[in-house]
Amino acid sequence: MNFNKAFLIGNLTRDPELRTLPSGQPVVNFGVATNRMWKNKEGQPQQQAEFHNIVLFGRLAEIAKQYLKKGSLVMVEGRIQTRSWEGQDGQKKYRTEIIGESLQLGPRNAGAPQAAHQADNQTNTPPSGSTGGESMETVEYPEDDIRPEDIPF
Numbered sequence: 001m002n003f004n005k006a007f008l009i010g011n012l013t014r015d016p017e018l019r020t021l022p023s024g025q026p027v028v029n030f031g032v033a034t035n036r037m038w039k040n041k042e043g044q045p046q047q048q049a050e051f052h053n054i055v056l057f058g059r060l061a062e063i064a065k066q067y068l069k070k071g072s073l074v075m076v077e078g079r080i081q082t083r084s085w086e087g088q089d090g091q092k093k094y095r096t097e098i099i100g101e102s103l104q105l106g107p108r109n110a111g112a113p114q115a116a117h118q119a120d121n122q123t124n125t126p127p128s129g130s131t132g133g134e135s136m137e138t139v140e141y142p143e144d145d146i147r148p149e150d151i152p153f
Contacts, residue, residue: 004079005078005079006076006079006080007075007076008032008034009075010032011073011074012030012070013030013051013070015069015070016030018062026065028062028064031054032098036048036049054078054100055097056099064103073106073107076100076103077100078098078099080098081098082097
């Protein structure tokens with residue numbers, strides 16, 4: 001059995017770019033940055049950023065264009081796909097993308113449009129929202145280190 005599923009939670013690196021395919025279907029592209037944080041052997045905090053290309057189609061693309069902007073927090077669920085083409089210089093080019101199947105928007109920022117909290121391309125339900133004055137609680141996690149030798153498997 002094969003399985004290709006990606007879950008990303010990160011911030012947009014650029015505003016979504018909406019285009020339309022010749023078939024009339026909307027498609028949007030944007031970048032998401034994720035951060036990995038850990039402590040090195042000396043106990044110093046380390047951080048590494050990864051950048052991901054996201055592609056959404058149909059109603060999901062329209063929702064992303066309407067509610068997301070550079071810096072927005074988003075969760076994308078989808079599949080990994082690598083495509084190739086020949087560039088103008090004759091060289092073969094490759095691009096790895098996450099083809100989004102569902103999208104969950106992060107908390108609204110002050111001054112941002114009121115957004116849906118969750119959208120899924122398999123349903124055509126209108127975005128659900130609530131009053132713009134709500135605030136989200138911050139969850140603080142302990143600073144415990146997880147050591148590989150402590151994991152029982």
